[in-house]
Amino acid sequence: xxxxxxxxxxxxxxxxxxxxxxxxxxxxxxxxxxxxxxxxxxxxxxxxxxxxxxxxxxxxxxxxxxxxxxxxxxxxxxxxxxxxxxxxxxxxxxxxxxxxxxxxxxxxxxxxxxxxxxxxxxxxxxxxxxxxxxxxxxxxxxxxxxxxxxxxxxxxxxxxxxxxxxxxxxxxxxxxxxxxxxxxxxxxxxxxxxxxxxxxxxxxxxxxxxxxxxxxxxxxxxxxxxxxxxxxxxxxxxxxxxxxxxxxxxxxxxxxxxxxxxxxxxxxxxxxxxxxxxxxxxxxxxxxxxxxxxxxxxxxxxxxxxxxxxxxxxxxxxxxxxxxxxxxxxxxxxxxxxxxxxxxxxxxxxxxxxxxxxxxxxxxxxxxxxx
Ligand code: MG
Numbered sequence: 253x254x255x256x257x258x259x260x261x262x263x264x265x266x267x268x269x270x271x272x273x274x275x276x277x278x279x280x281x282x283x284x285x286x287x288x289x290x291x292x293x294x295x296x297x298x299x300x301x302x303x304x305x306x307x308x309x310x311x312x313x314x315x316x317x318x319x320x321x322x323x324x325x326x327x328x329x330x331x332x333x334x335x336x337x338x339x340x341x342x343x344x345x346x347x348x349x350x351x352x353x354x355x356x357x358x359x360x361x362x363x364x365x366x367x368x369x370x371x372x373x374x375x376x377x378x379x380x381x382x383x384x385x386x387x388x389x390x391x392x393x394x395x396x397x398x399x400x401x402x403x404x405x406x407x408x409x410x411x412x413x414x415x416x417x418x419x420x421x422x423x424x425x426x427x428x429x430x431x432x433x434x435x436x437x438x439x440x441x442x443x444x445x446x447x448x449x450x451x452x453x454x455x456x457x458x459x460x461x462x463x464x465x466x467x468x469x470x471x472x473x474x475x476x477x478x479x480x481x482x483x484x485x486x487x488x489x490x491x492x493x494x495x496x497x498x499x500x501x502x503x504x505x506x507x508x509x510x511x512x513x514x515x516x517x518x519x520x521x522x523x524x525x526x527x528x529x530x531x532x533x534x535x536x537x538x539x540x541x542x543x544x545x546x547x548x549x550x551x552x553x554x555x556x557x558x559x560x561x562x563x564x565x566x567x568x569x570x571x572x573x574x575x576x577x578x579x580x581x582x583x584x585x586x587x588x589x590x591x592x593x594x595x596x597x598x599x600x601x602x603x604x605x606x607x608x609x610x611x612x613x614x615x616x617x618x619x620x621x622x623x
Contacts, residue, residue, distance in 0.1 A: 253285050253286060253287045253289070253326055253327060253328060253368060254285060254286045254324055254325065254326060254327075255283055255284070255285055255322050255323055255324060255325050255326075255327050256284050256285055256286050256323070257283075257284040257323075258281070258282075258283050258284075258306060258318065258319040258322050258323065258357070259281070259282040259283075259284065260279055260280075260281055260295075260302070260303045260306040260307065260319075260353075260356070261279065261280040261281070261282065261616060261620060262277075262278075262279055262299045262300065262303050262620065262621040263277070263278050263279075263280060263299075263583055263587070263615075263616065263619040263620060263621070264276065264277040264278075264299065264619060264621050265277070265581055265582065265583065265619060272419070273552075273579060273581070274296045274552045274553035274577075275552065275553055275554065275577060275579040275581035275583050275584040276581055276583065277299050278294055278295065278296055278299060278525075278553055278554055278583055279294065279295040279296075279297070279299040279302050279303055279353075279356060280292065280293070280294055280356070280554075280556065280587075280611070280616070281293040281294065281295065281306070281356035281357055281359070281360050282360065283322065283327065283357065283360040283361065283364060285327060285364065287368065289364055289367045289368060290364075291327065291359075291360035291361055291362075291363035291364030291365075291367070291606065292359070292360055292363050292556060292607060292609065292611060293355070293356040293357060293358065293359030293360030293361075293363065293525075293529070293556065293560075294355075294356050294359060294525045294553065294554055294556035294557050294560075295352050295353055295355055295356035295525055295526070296352070296523060296525040296526050296552075296553040296557060297349060297352035297353070297526060298349060298352075299621075301349045302349050302352055302353040302356070304317075305317065305318055305341070305345075305349055305350050305353035306318045306319045306353060306357075307319060308320075314339065314340055314341070314342040314343050315341070315342075315343040315344055316340050316341065318337055318341065318350075318353055318354065318357055321336060321337055321340045321341075322337070322357060327361050327364045327365065327368075328364070328365050328368060328369075329365075330358055330361040330362050330365060330529075330530070330531055331531050333357075333358075333361055334354065334358055334528070334529065334531040334532075337354045337357060337358075338351070338354065338505075338528075341354070346505075347504055347505070347508075348504075351504045351505060351527075351528050352504070352525075352526050354528055354529060355524065355525050355526055355527060355528055355529040355532075356525065356529070357529070358528065358529025358530055358531050358532075359524060359525065359529050359530055359556070359560050359607075362376060362377075362529075362530045362531075362560075362563075362606075362607075363606040363607045364606065365606075366605050366606035366607065367605045367606040369605075370605050371605060372563065372601075372602065372603050372604065372605065372606070372608060373530070373560070373563035373606060373607055373608075374563040374564075374566035374567040374601060375567075377530065377534050377563060377564060377566075377567035378534070378567040378568075379567060380566050380567065380601075381566060381567065381568065381569055381571065382565075382566055382571075382572060382601070383566075383600065383601055383603075384595070384598040384599060384600050384601065385562055385565045385566065385571070385572060385573065385574045385598060385599050385601060386413060386414065386572045386573050386574070386597060386598050387412060387414070387573075387574055387575075387576035387594055387597060387598060387599050388412065388413075388414035388415060388416055388445065388447065388573060388574075388575060388576065389407055389410070389412055389414075389415055389416070389575070389576050389577075389578050390415075390416040390417075390418065390449070390552065390575060390577075391403050391407075391415075391416075391417060391418075391578075392417070392418060392419050392420040393417045393418065393419065393420035393421055393422045393432050394420065394432070395420070395421060397431040397432050397434070397435035398435065400417060400432045400435045400436050401435040401436065401438065401439045403417070403436075404417075404435070404436045404439035404440050405439050407440070407444075408439060408440065408444070410578075410594065410597075411594070411595075411596050411597045412444070412576075412594075412597050413443070413444050413445065413597040414444060414445035414446075414447070414472070414573065414597075415436070415440060415444065415445070415446060415447070416446075416447035416448070416449055416475070416575075417432070417433070417436055417446075417447075417448060417449070418448065418449025418450065418451055418475065419449060419451040422448075422450065422451065422453070423450055423451060423453030423454065424453070426461070426462065426465055429462060429465070429466070430465055430466070433446070433448055433466055433469050433471065434469060437469045437470075442470070445472040446469070446470070446471050446472060447471060447472050447473050447474075447475060447498070448466065448471050448473075448474050448475065449475040449476060450462070450474060450475060450476055450477040451476060452476050452477075452478065452479045452480065453477065454477050454478060455478070455485070456478065456482075456485045456488045456489050459474075459477035459478060459485075459489050459493070460489060460492055460493065462474075462477065463477070463489075463493045463494055463495050463497075464494055466495060467494040467495050471495050472496070473495065473496040473497065473498040473518070473519050474493070474495050474496070474497055474498065475497075475498040475499065475521070476498070476499050476501070477489065477497065478499075480499070480502045480503070483511065483512075483515055484515075486499060486512065486515045486516060486517055487515040487516055489516075490515065490516030490517055490518065491516055496518035496519055497516075497517055497518050497519070498517070498518065498519035498520070498521055498548070499512055499517045499519075499520065499521065500512050500517065500520040500521045500522060500550075501521045501522075501523055501526075501550035503520075503522065503527060504526065504527045504528050504532070505527070505528050505532055506528075506532050506535035506536055506539065508527075509522060509527075509532075509536045509539065509547075510539060513539060513540070513543055513545055517545070518545060518546065519545065519546045519547070519548055520536060520540065520545065520546075520547050520548075521547070521548055521549065521550040522536050522547060522549065522550065523549065523550040523551065523552075523557070524549060524551070524557060524560045524561055524564060525553055525556070525557040525560070526550075530560060530563070530564060533547070533549070533564045534564065534567075537564070537568045537571065541568075541569065541570075546570060547568065547571070548573050548574075548575070549561035549564065549565065549574055549575060550575060551574060551575040551576075551577065552575060552577045552579075553577070553583070553584065554583050554584055554587050554588065555584065555587055555588030555591040555592070555609065556587070556588060556607070556609065556611075558574070558576070558577070558588075558591070558592060558599075559588065559592060559602060559607045559608070559609050560607060561574050561575070562574060562592060562599060562601045562602070563601060563602075563607065565601075566601040574599060576594055576599060582615055582618075582619065583615070583619065586612055586615045587611060587612060587615045587616070588609045588610070588611060588612070589609075589610045589611065589612045590602070590608075590609055590610055591609075
């Protein structure tokens with residue numbers, strides 16, 4: 253089988269506000285073959301830039317566009333093509349937009365391999381440990397503790413058994429922070445997991461104080477208490493924190509995650525549509541297994557990202573948690589025709605060949621940015 257075309261498709265809703273919401277503007281990647289099979293992937297990044305990473309022509313060594321690297325290749329060995337894409341984009345890649353773009357190609361290659369071999373992607377990643385994955389949903393803290401409590405109530409109504417609150421008014425004042433987390437905990441009760449995303453708010457000393465303050469509320473993890481580049485800070489904080497520390501939604505390649513693990517981060521959070529794809533995610537979860545850590549997907553864009561994350565988590569022995577995005581954007585709700593639903597706080601893993609999803613061509617036509 254040979255790759256005959258690579259199609260980076262930029263989808264964008266009419267109004268994209270400057271808010272932390274990955275559901276408004278995405279790059280879908282379709283890889284076509286001479287066998288008539290088409291693989292689907294997604295990039296959650298700067299879509300205009302990542303589209304150019306595909307469309308840039310061949311150049312001098314190790315500075316080629318991704319499409320030119322992939323055309324004519326046999327798609328059935330995604331890790332081999334990952335290495336080829338990574339090496340052949342070395343001069344402008346390694347980190348940033350090029351590796352984000354590689355994520356979309358890599359997901360599509362795993363989808364193609366599964367379709368060609370009649371296997372769901374989770375089988376290719378190591379076999380199935382579960383048929384459904386427990387979901388957690390994320391939301392910004394409310395403006396007041398009462399508003400946070402109301403949001404927690406909505407999660408309970410939806411049947412979720414785990415919820416994450418972050419950003420918004422959180423991080424500036426210890427008493428306010430405690431009031432918000434207490435409000436969420438009171439509504440969620442002690443049978444549901446509560447996670448807190450500090451949104452890069454603190455230095456090490458403040459993070460330790462807040463972790464000690466929040467520990468009695470039994471939070472499942474404290475996410476990104478420090479800046480993403482404060483690697484020394486994580487090495488100081490993690491061994492001293494009374495609650496597990498989570499980080500890594502902005503990191504890429506298994507080397508970045510190896511670094512986080514070596515600095516003591518307890519839970520790493522690769523985003524499959526950003527970190528380098530399923531090839532990277534599988535390496536990261538293998539590393540976590542070996543070193544007694546945990547990987548939980550960051551996933552806040554479309555049903556393609558969700559489905560790839562579900563296949564990954566189905567194949568990881570302790571992978572029973574996925575982020576489930578509840579934003580109303582049509583790119584999250586409608587792009588994937590058979591979007592895996594939330595059922596009693598869990599999400600079924602598709603079991604057709606490949607990713608097992610079908611895209612809605614009307615949604616693509618409506619939101620496609622003209623070339
Ligand atoms: Mg986060």
